Amino acid sequence: MAYILLRHRDIENLHKLDVYREHGGYEALQKAIDEYTPAEVIDIVKASQLRGRGGAGFPTGLKWSFIPKGPGEKYITINSDESEMGTFKDRELLEYNPHQVIEGALIAAYAVGAPQIYNYMRGEFMDIGYHFEEAILECYAAGLLGENILGSDFSCDMSAYYGAGAYICGEETALLNSLMGELGQPWAKPPFPAIEGLYFKPTVVNNTETLANVPPIITNGAEWYTSMGTEKSKGPKIVCLSGHINKPGNYEIVMGMTFRELLFSGEYGGGIPNGKEFKGLLPSGGSGPVITADALDAPISYEGLDVYGSVMGSASVVVMDETVDMVWAAMKMEHFFKHESCGKCTPCREGTYWMDQLLHRIYEGEGTLQDLDVLKSVANRIGGRTLCALGDFAINPVLGTVRHFSNEYEAKIKK
Amino acid sequence: MTFTEKYAAEIEGIMARFPHKKSAVLPLMHLAQHYYGYMSREAMEEVAAILDLDPTHILSLAGFYTLYYEEPVGTYVLEICNDLACALRGADEFVEMACDKLGVGVDGTTEDGLFTIKTVMCLAACDRAPMLQCNLKFEENLDEEKFEQLIARLRDEAANGRTPPTVVEKVAAYAKSTS
Ligand SMILES: Cc1cc2nc3c(=O)[nH]c(=O)nc-3n(C[C@H](O)[C@H](O)[C@H](O)COP(=O)(O)O)c2cc1C
Ligand code: SF4
Ligand code: FES
Numbered sequence: 001m002a003y004i005l006l007r008h009r010d011i012e013n014l015h016k017l018d019v020y021r022e023h024g025g026y027e028a029l030q031k032a033i034d035e036y037t038p039a040e041v042i043d044i045v046k047a048s049q050l051r052g053r054g055g056a057g058f059p060t061g062l063k064w065s066f067i068p069k070g071p072g073e074k075y076i077t078i079n080s081d082e083s084e085m086g087t088f089k090d091r092e093l094l095e096y097n098p099h100q101v102i103e104g105a106l107i108a109a110y111a112v113g114a115p116q117i118y119n120y121m122r123g124e125f126m127d128i129g130y131h132f133e134e135a136i137l138e139c140y141a142a143g144l145l146g147e148n149i150l151g152s153d154f155s156c157d158m159s160a161y162y163g164a165g166a167y168i169c170g171e172e173t174a175l176l177n178s179l180m181g182e183l184g185q186p187w188a189k190p191p192f193p194a195i196e197g198l199y200f201k202p203t204v205v206n207n208t209e210t211l212a213n214v215p216p217i218i219t220n221g222a223e224w225y226t227s228m229g230t231e232k233s234k235g236p237k238i239v240c241l242s243g244h245i246n247k248p249g250n251y252e253i254v255m256g257m258t259f260r261e262l263l264f265s266g267e268y269g270g271g272i273p274n275g276k277e278f279k280g281l282l283p284s285g286g287s288g289p290v291i292t293a294d295a296l297d298a299p300i301s302y303e304g305l306d307v308y309g310s311v312m313g314s315a316s317v318v319v320m321d322e323t324v325d326m327v328w329a330a331m332k333m334e335h336f337f338k339h340e341s342c343g344k345c346t347p348c349r350e351g352t353y354w355m356d357q358l359l360h361r362i363y364e365g366e367g368t369l370q371d372l373d374v375l376k377s378v379a380n381r382i383g384g385r386t387l388c389a390l391g392d393f394a395i396n397p398v399l400g401t402v403r404h405f406s407n408e409y410e411a412k413i414k415k
Numbered sequence: 416m417t418f419t420e421k422y423a424a425e426i427e428g429i430m431a432r433f434p435h436k437k438s439a440v441l442p443l444m445h446l447a448q449h450y451y452g453y454m455s456r457e458a459m460e461e462v463a464a465i466l467d468l469d470p471t472h473i474l475s476l477a478g479f480y481t482l483y484y485e486e487p488v489g490t491y492v493l494e495i496c497n498d499l500a501c502a503l504r505g506a507d508e509f510v511e512m513a514c515d516k517l518g519v520g521v522d523g524t525t526e527d528g529l530f531t532i533k534t535v536m537c538l539a540a541c542d543r544a545p546m547l548q549c550n551l552k553f554e555e556n557l558d559e560e561k562f563e564q565l566i567a568r569l570r571d572e573a574a575n576g577r578t579p580p581t582v583v584e585k586v587a588a589y590a591k592s593t594s
Contacts, residue, residue: 086500088539123445123482124538126582127552133589159432162586164441164480167536181437181466183479199435241542242500248542285537286499318500318541332499336536342479 004236005212006252008096015131017138020099026144028215032107033152036218039069041111045214047222049234054079054170054207055284055313056389057233057302060214066194067112067202074114075203076105077179078211080121081163081170085336086285086316089238090208092250094121095128097212098135102158104211106149107218109156112204117158119208120175123165133160167340171388172205174342185342186388207314209238229255233301233312243281243319246270253300259283260296263319276321280404284313286333287393289400290326310400326405327412331359333397341390348391351382355398362412369413376402418450419461426465428590436466440476442590444483449583453484481535482551489524489531490578491569494548497534500541509545510534512559516566529573530566551582 008014011023020026032041046061067074078101082090093101105117121129136158139145147155161179168174169184176198178184197203213235217225226234233255239262242248247270251262259281263269272278280290283300288311291298295308302312320329338356343349358375361367379395379402386392402409419426425446430439443465447458459473477483484492495513497506510521513532517525524531540546543555554565572578580588 082539083537085498085537086541087537088541091539122539123441123480124548124551126445126586127548129586130589133586137589160586160589161432161438162442162445164445164476165482165535166480178441179438180435181440181468183475242544243503243541250542282499318503320503324503329499332502336498339536 001254003252004216005100005209005238006092006097006250007100015096015098015135017099017135017142017144024219025099025215026103026150028218029103029106029110029144030150032110032218033150033154038111038113041107041218044222045111045217048217048225049222049232050210050213050217050225051233051302052207053209053213053237053314055084055287057312060206060210063194063206064108064112064204066192067114067204068195069113071113073199073201074112074116075198075201076109076112076114076117077172077175077198077203077205078105078117078119078208079170079172079175079205080119080125080208081167081175082125082208083122083167083170083340084285084287084314084316085333086240086242086282086318087314088240088242088316089250089314091125091128092238093208093212094125094132096131098132099139100212100215101132101208102135102139102144104214105158105206106144106156107214108204108206108211110154112202114202114204115156117156118161118179118198119158120161120163120169120179122169123163126162129160129162136160166342167336168342168388168390171390174388175205176203183342185344188387230299230301230303232303237300237315239300239315239317241269241317241319243317244272244276244321244324245319246273255301256299256304258297258299259291259317262300262317263296269319272319272321276323279320279322279324280326281320282318283315284311285316285318286336286397288313289396290320290329290404292404309403325363326401326408327359327363330397330401331356331363334359334394337390337394337397341394345387345391347382348386348394351378351391352394354378355394359398362409365412365414367413372409372413417461418447418458419465421450422446422587424591425587429587432590437468440466440468440473441480442587444473444476445583446587448483449581453487455487487524490529490573491549492531492533494533494535494538496536496538496540496544496546498537498541500537501544501546504544506545509557509562513547513562516559516562529570 013019050060051057166184169178173186174184193203298304338352341352379398429442451458454477463470545557546555
């Protein structure tokens with residue numbers, strides 16, 4: 001099947017504007033402007049059932065509909081912070097298919113009436129940001145950005161922005177604070193960004209991959225889009241595959257494919273290296289609970305892991321073979337969350353510190369049964385009590401591994 | 416020459432991207448750090464002066480964001496990812512090998528002032544582990560031999576004084592051209 005998102009794999013030099021246009025590029029934007037009112041564009045995106053690819057899966061059309069109508073200062077912010085462990089899909093889009101992201105963002109801007117777009121990339125993306133910067137320059141030169149885009153009365157500017165190393169800046173309100181020159185810490189919602197976002201004006205924050213889905217939806221229609229996928233998860237999804245797998249990398253799948261096919265089919269992951277057995281995988285990097293072999297036939301979709309107590313998130317699939325010590329894996333992940341907690345609220349700041357300490361102690365064979373109990377109870381007391389979802393993510397390394405591999409913890413307890 | 420003078424056009428271009436100049440603070444800090452080597456007092460004071468900000472705000476940003484170095488670092492900062500996905504592919508052993516080769520510990524700088532090794536969280540390159548960023552430039556699918564070649568190339572570059580523009584400068588040049 002031809003690629004919908006990773007189209008640069010079919011078409012050489014797609015990052016260049018002339019090549020992108022030769023292959024239908026910016027026709028979706030033209031169509032949106034010529035044939036649809038902003039409200040109709042929102043309706044089409046709603047009908048497509050597109051959901052956010054940044055992890056939470058919020059319906060994109062609905063999000064756009066929350067933005068107050070009419071002219072005024074409003075913003076589109078592309079979330080290219082991509083810092084979840086195991087995630088490298090937005091990077092590939094920015095590097096090799098930047099125009100599809102820009103076109104999607106422009107359609108979003110037309111739909112909500114925003115005259116300005118920022119792309120917030122993590123600071124570590126400066127090395128690949130030049131493709132995106134080049135694409136912006138090409139768009140200005142071709143009348144696709146700036147005043148009167150494509151000769152219409154729609155005007156919009158765009159610029160790139162680089163963060164400076166902070167996972168929390170992927171959280172939408174932290175991102176906006178960071179873009180305003182503040183510490184990258186979340187604020188308590190409400191106010192939601194749709195009402196008070198960047199510079200306290202209505203703002204849409206969408207993930208890079210989410211926006212790349214928009215041009216093909218406008219071109220081919222909502223029905224085409226909903227013909228792909230499962231009941232609650234429509235369309236294509238880029239899955240990032242890493243860890244103990246023969247062919248790591250990004251794969252564009254249609255939602256509903258099973259984890260088993262992703263891991264073991266020769267077309268995708270190609271199995272576990274060195275004839276080792278599969279032990280578990282993290283379906284959404286460090287932020288979702290580990291799943292084991294019994295969940296391999298679950299469909300890759302927003303709802304597919306509900307019964308297994310996990311989530312697809314941004315679909316960053318980290319595979320672990322039989323040799324992996326799960327206490328070690330949990331310790332690695334908790335170290336990440338301790339490092340990335342922004343420190344604004346106590347349960348997350350203190351809790352990640354203690355979980356990190358206790359995991360180290362247990363891993364090193366110095367932990368007691370009481371330490372293990374404390375570890376579990378700390379984890380159980382953080383969930384739902386924090387300002388942002390990082391606190392909820394941070395307990396999953398512990399709760400997921402304890403649930404499936406409690407024997408490995410017990411084996412390490414000091415006798 | 417101060418950083419403000421050397422990069423006047425870039426600074427203007429960066430500030431022109433935002434309706435409120437405070438938004439320019441992180442990009443200007445990247446550039447100031449590039450010029451001074453780390454977030455020195457001068458670097459912070461200059462950025463604060465350009466944007467009419469309290470220098471303590473710059474100090475707190477420098478502490479919050481990991482890409483700003485509060486202490487002097489080597490000419491080349493090697494940030495090796497040893498987060499879980501990379502560690503499953505030997506990143507921890509790679510860090511040890513790199514430290515041994517350069518005779519420093521993590522966060523240490525070689526005596527000649529050329530290299531600093533740091534370990535960092537996921538850099539969105541997990542499928543190409545072991546990997547690192549050298550002054551924010553991706554170096555991927557590494558092994559001992561490729562690491563040695565990289566170090567040799569950088570030593571040679573430094574000895575001959577032909578250091579190519581860093582990615583920070585490249586990105587800042589775009590701001591200049593769009594202002
Ligand atoms: C700690 C944390 C980190 C996040 N990191 C990212 C990220 O790197 N990229 C992203 O698109 N969304 C991230 N999100 C989700 C955003 O808050 C937000 O939901 C998303 O950008 C909305 O876009 P979407 O609806 O298109 O997915 C993160 C959320 C949290 C709580
Ligand atoms: S939950 Fe953690 S990351 Fe989120 S605001 Fe609180 S301290 Fe910061
Ligand atoms: S875990 Fe190292 S780049 Fe992702």
